[in-house]
Amino acid sequence: MSPSVRLQEMIRVIRSARTQCEERGVIQKECAAIRAQFRQADNGGRSHNLAKLLYVHMLGYPAHFGQMECVRLIASPRYSEKRVGYLGAMMLLDEKQDASLLITNSIKNDLSHSSPYVQSLALCTLACMGSAEMCRDLAPEIDRLLKTANAYIKKKAALCAVHIVRKVPELAELFNTAARSLLTEKNHGVLHGAVVLITELCERNPSALPHFRKIVPDLVHIMKGLVMSGYSPEHNVAGISDPFLQVRILRLLRILGRNDDEASDAMNDLLAQVATNTDSSKTAGSAVLYETVLTIMDINSECGLRILAVNILGRFLLSNDRNIRYVSMMSLQKIVQTDHNAVQRHRGTIVDCLKDQDASVKRRALELSLALVSAANIRSLMKELLLFLSCCPPELRAQTASGIFSAAERFAPSQRWHIDTALHVLTTAGGDVRDEMVPSLIQLITTATELHCYTVHKLYRALVADISQQSLVQVACWCIGEYGDLLLRGECEETEPVQVTEDDVLDALETVLQSHMSSPATRGFALTATMKLSTRISRNVDRIRSIVSIYGSCIDVELQQRAVEYNALFKKYDHMRAAVLERMPVIDRSSPGHDNGEPAVIQAPDKTKNNPVVTLTQEPTNQARDLLDLLGGSDEPAQPSTVQPAPAAPVPDSGSAGGDLLDLLGGLDSIPDPSVTVYEQNGVTVKLRCDRQTDVGVTATLVASNTTDSDITQFTLQAAVPKCVQLQMRAPSGDVLPARGAGQVTQTVHLNNPNKVSLRMRVRLSYCSGGSTCQDTVQVDSFPASASH
Amino acid sequence: MMRFLLLFSRQGKLRLQKWFTPLVERERKKVVRDMTLMVLGRPPRSCNFLHWKDLKVVYKRYASLYFCCGLDDKDNELLALEVLHRYVELLDKYFGNVCELDIIFNFEKAYFILDEFLMGGEVQETSKVTVAKSIEASDMLQETMEEYMSKPAF
Numbered sequence: 002m003s004p005s006v007r008l009q010e011m012i013r014v015i016r017s018a019r020t021q022c023e024e025r026g027v028i029q030k031e032c033a034a035i036r037a038q039f040r041q042a043d044n045g046g047r048s049h050n051l052a053k054l055l056y057v058h059m060l061g062y063p064a065h066f067g068q069m070e071c072v073r074l075i076a077s078p079r080y081s082e083k084r085v086g087y088l089g090a091m092m093l094l095d096e097k098q099d100a101s102l103l104i105t106n107s108i109k110n111d112l113s114h115s116s117p118y119v120q121s122l123a124l125c126t127l128a129c130m131g132s133a134e135m136c137r138d139l140a141p142e143i144d145r146l147l148k149t150a151n152a153y154i155k156k157k158a159a160l161c162a163v164h165i166v167r168k169v170p171e172l173a174e175l176f177n178t179a180a181r182s183l184l185t186e187k188n189h190g191v192l193h194g195a196v197v198l199i200t201e202l203c204e205r206n207p208s209a210l211p212h213f214r215k216i217v218p219d220l221v222h223i224m225k226g227l228v229m230s231g232y233s234p235e236h237n238v239a240g241i242s243d244p245f246l247q248v249r250i251l252r253l254l255r256i257l258g259r260n261d262d263e264a265s266d267a268m269n270d271l272l273a274q275v276a277t278n279t280d281s282s283k284t285a286g287s288a289v290l291y292e293t294v295l296t297i298m299d300i301n302s303e304c305g306l307r308i309l310a311v312n313i314l315g316r317f318l319l320s321n322d323r324n325i326r327y328v329s330m331m332s333l334q335k336i337v338q339t340d341h342n343a344v345q346r347h348r349g350t351i352v353d354c355l356k357d358q359d360a361s362v363k364r365r366a367l368e369l370s371l372a373l374v375s376a377a378n379i380r381s382l383m384k385e386l387l388l389f390l391s392c393c394p395p396e397l398r399a400q401t402a403s404g405i406f407s408a409a410e411r412f413a414p415s416q417r418w419h420i421d422t423a424l425h426v427l428t429t430a431g432g433d434v435r436d437e438m439v440p441s442l443i444q445l446i447t448t449a450t451e452l453h454c455y456t457v458h459k460l461y462r463a464l465v466a467d468i469s470q471q472s473l474v475q476v477a478c479w480c481i482g483e484y485g486d487l488l489l490r491g492e493c494e495e496t497e498p499v500q501v502t503e504d505d506v507l508d509a510l511e512t513v514l515q516s517h518m519s520s521p522a523t524r525g526f527a528l529t530a531t532m533k534l535s536t537r538i539s540r541n542v543d544r545i546r547s548i549v550s551i552y553g554s555c556i557d558v559e560l561q562q563r564a565v566e567y568n569a570l571f572k573k574y575d576h577m578r579a580a581v582l583e584r585m586p587v588i589d590r591s592s593p594g595h596d597n598g599e600p601a602v603i604q605a606p607d608k609t610k611n612n613p614v615v616t617l618t619q620e621p622t623n624q625a626r627d628l629l630d631l632l633g634g635s636d637e638p639a640q641p642s643t644v645q646p647a648p649a650a651p652v653p654d655s656g657s658a659g660g661d662l663l664d665l666l667g668g669l670d671s672i673p674d675p676s677v678t679v680y681e682q683n684g685v686t687v688k689l690r691c692d693r694q695t696d697v698g699v700t701a702t703l704v705a706s707n708t709t710d711s712d713i714t715q716f717t718l719q720a721a722v723p724k725c726v727q728l729q730m731r732a733p734s735g736d737v738l739p740a741r742g743a744g745q746v747t748q749t750v751h752l753n754n755p756n757k758v759s760l761r762m763r764v765r766l767s768y769c770s771g772g773s774t775c776q777d778t779v780q781v782d783s784f785p786a787s788a789s790h
Numbered sequence: 791m792m793r794f795l796l797l798f799s800r801q802g803k804l805r806l807q808k809w810f811t812p813l814v815e816r817e818r819k820k821v822v823r824d825m826t827l828m829v830l831g832r833p834p835r836s837c838n839f840l841h842w843k844d845l846k847v848v849y850k851r852y853a854s855l856y857f858c859c860g861l862d863d864k865d866n867e868l869l870a871l872e873v874l875h876r877y878v879e880l881l882d883k884y885f886g887n888v889c890e891l892d893i894i895f896n897f898e899k900a901y902f903i904l905d906e907f908l909m910g911g912e913v914q915e916t917s918k919v920t921v922a923k924s925i926e927a928s929d930m931l932q933e934t935m936e937e938y939m940s941k942p943a944f
Contacts, residue, residue: 009895012894012895013895016894052898055897055898056897059804059805059806059807059897060804061804061819080931080932081932084902084928084932085898088898088901088902092807095809095812095813095814096812097812097814116931118924118927118928118931121924124909125905125909128909128910129809129810129909129910130812132812153924156914156915157909157914160909160910160912160914161909161910163910163912164910189915189916189917190914190915190916190917190920193913193914193915193916194912194914197912235917235918235919235920236916236917238872238876243916244869244872245869245872245873245913245916246916248866248869252864252866284868284871284872284875285872287868288866288868288869288871288872291866291868292866292869323835323836323837323838324837324838324839324867324868324871325868326837327837327839328839328867328868358835358836359835359836359837360833360836361836361837361839361840362837
């Protein structure tokens with residue numbers, strides 16, 4: 002067996018190994034030698050061997066067999082062996098190992114050693130990996146050492162005490178008095194340790210704050226000394242006298258001055274002095290200024306001081322040093338809510354940082370810019386944001402797009418501007434727009450009734466240019482389906498109209514349908530749009546029929562279902578086709594406070610609205626229901642499956658999109674609304690409950706129940722309204738009334754009353770009870786007032 | 791407080807690791823891997839601050855070595871840059887124009903110097919001179935220096 006080589010020799014040999022395999026071989030040989038050496042009795046080379054093992058450990062090889070050797074070396078009387086032993090303990094042992102307990106006794110002995118360097122080893126190791134039990138054991142020793150005369154030991158004991166307080170918070174009281182007395186020292190190391198210790202004590206134990214607030218004048222005095230003193234070569238860093246100590250003192254002042262007027266007053270002058278006098282051309286000065294700014298913003302400082310702090314941050318933004326720019330933006334972000342006006346003054350600089358090279362700086366600038374959007378600056382700021390969107394790094398695009406949307410929603414100066422912005426985002430970054438945005442965009446388009454023509458023209462152009470961006474394609478398909486007649490008319494005041502024929506439009510939609518780039522949802526949009534066009538065009542209805550029937554055998558189940566239903570609409574229910582596919586009413590938001598984009602507020606009401614509605618569209622019944630569900634299905638441009646996640650998923654910035662659309666069906670609250678009984682015979686009761694009432698329409702639900710002993714089957718309702726009123730009946734929840742009121746059948750009707758005539762409705766019921774069919778007619782002359790208006 | 795301090799080369803080889811919080815071996819390896827990947831993947835002129843989990847990461851490149859430390863959320867990043875710089879200055883003073891090879895072949899000295907400068911994740915001595923003096927005195931105490939350490943070039 003070759004004799005073990007010296008440490009440096011071994012390192013050289015390992016480094017010269019050309020392959021991983023070779024290196025492993027060398028190391029295995031060495032480790033075997035080291036193990037053998039460990040087993041031998043005390044020889045002179047123990048510390049060398051452990052050092053070699055530590056090197057091997059750093060390369061990533063297992064070294065656990067060295068743990069006991071560490072323990073033995075620590076107990077050795079020779080300093081060189083102790084030193085390496087303690088180093089090994091810090092590297093190989095952690096508090097979870099059993100061996101770490103074995104060194105507690107050695108540490109205890111070494112803490113009272115005659116040589117301060119041995120004491121220092123013990124203190125260092127304790128502060129690095131001392132477990133809770135070790136800390137409890139040795140806390141009194143540390144407290145004693147805090148009161149020695151030797152500054153070298155005192156400063157180390159202070160930091161050791163910090164570790165003890167972190168591990169065993171209950172021992173904090175032990176150090177309260179000692180910590181205070183340490184502040185009278187002149188030695189910077191001890192002062193620094195004392196400040197750190199007091200900071201830790203205050204953070205762990207807020208009840209100690211009043212006790213330590215009394216030292217604020219002392220801290221101010223020390224700080225003044227540091228700031229005003231002349232050049233001290235020992236502690237000077239780039240013109241700042243001991244920046245490490247200054248920063249720690251400022252941090253402690255922050256904790257002490259928080260929520261306390263008296264303490265804040267005492268430090269006001271000092272903070273102003275530091276803020277104005279510190280030279281920030283180098284990092285050290287900037288670090289001190291940064292800490293000062295953080296402190297000013299956190300305590301109860303006076304207004305002038307706060308403005309000074311924000312101005313410092315603004316100055317930082319102009320710095321050449323990237324780190325300083327980043328740090329200032331982080332701080333500005335924290336205070337943008339509370340000191341909004343002060344930060345607004347630096348908006349120009351912040352927006353300029355959008356063009357910075359560094360990705361982190363860009364991200365911060367984006368978040369800040371979005372936070373600074375207000376009604377006054379929306380136009381100019383949006384220009385910058387849109388510019389940024391076109392050249393920003395891919396990971397920021399989704400965030401930018403949704404930020405732009407929510408800002409546009411809150412502060413749009415006009416509908417035309419809002420639509421323009423939305424279209425711009427769609428065309429620039431359509432692929433990064435989140436899926437939840439699509440319904441809210443569609444809702445936005447429907448509300449801007451005068452701009453339908455303009456919108457559909459623009460979207461058609463964009464669609465023809467590029468069909469790869471899913472969100473854009475979805476919105477475009479929906480608009481073409483809905484407003485195709487406006488497109489084909491070929492005239493538009495707002496923009497250059499496209500001259501298209503019906504074939505062109507159908508070609509475009511078919512391209513989307515057939516393209517491999519289109520997602521299943523997008524193809525659903527395209528198919529429905531094609532179908533809707535059948536009522537809006539005159540000549541190519543047959544082409545639509547053929548497209549629809551082709552997709553009747555499509556592999557995608559959703560498309561197939563849609564195609565089959567549309568086919569049925571053509572064949573059997575052609576008389577209903579026009580009504581089913583007519584122009585949709587304006588989807589409006591339910592409550593006025595809705596568009597502030599505060600998710601937490603909107604979540605709760607939407608949840609109650611969404612859930613009952615979703616179950617309504619889910620319940621399976623006859624084919625008539627399926628067809629009528631086309632209306633329900635085509636109301637929500639997304640499939641029913643995407644409706645459901647809307648209440649569950651976190652509400653996007655633009656407000657709850659899914660909830661708005663479902664509001665068509667009215668707020669089906671579980672609050673018992675006043676309902677009027679319109680029919681009560683043969684055990685069948687039909688109540689009318691008004692869900693929603695506006696000037697031009699009423700949404701009501703008919704609720705039927707059965708008090709007889711047997712089920713009533715084939716229950717259907719038909720309704721008729723005066724000529725000028727439009728009626729839409731949703732699918733009933735079922736056609737069986739269970740006996741003894743065990744269940745109900747509900748059916749929602751919506752009356753659209755643009756001419757504001759008095760509303761009347763004739764309802765015809767037919768059902769089968771006890772083997773015989775019954776039919777009855779009832780007239781409803783007045784609708785009860787709804788609970789929600 | 792500083793949670794850890796790592797030194798690694800441009801090829802990702804670890805030269806020094808100091809942990810100020812208790813972590814098992816597996817977790818330590820994961821942190822080292824993550825830090826190396828993140829820091830080495832940064833473009834040349836980016837800012838020296840990163841976010842990783844709930845920590846701030848500050849790194850600085852000196853010649854062929856990356857000095858990387860993880861901080862708590864409340865710590866001052868600019869000051870951490872100064873801390874790293876101070877450590878490099880101490881190494882430089884001790885080894886005389888320190889380079890990566892010095893730290894490789896005398897890694898235990900690098901640890902000893904670090905232990906005189908930082909403790910428990912905090913700065914323990916703010917004066918360069920005092921730290922240097924303590925190291926010198928400790929070295930004097932140590933017998934048989936010549937065997938495996940090259941003489942410090944003061």
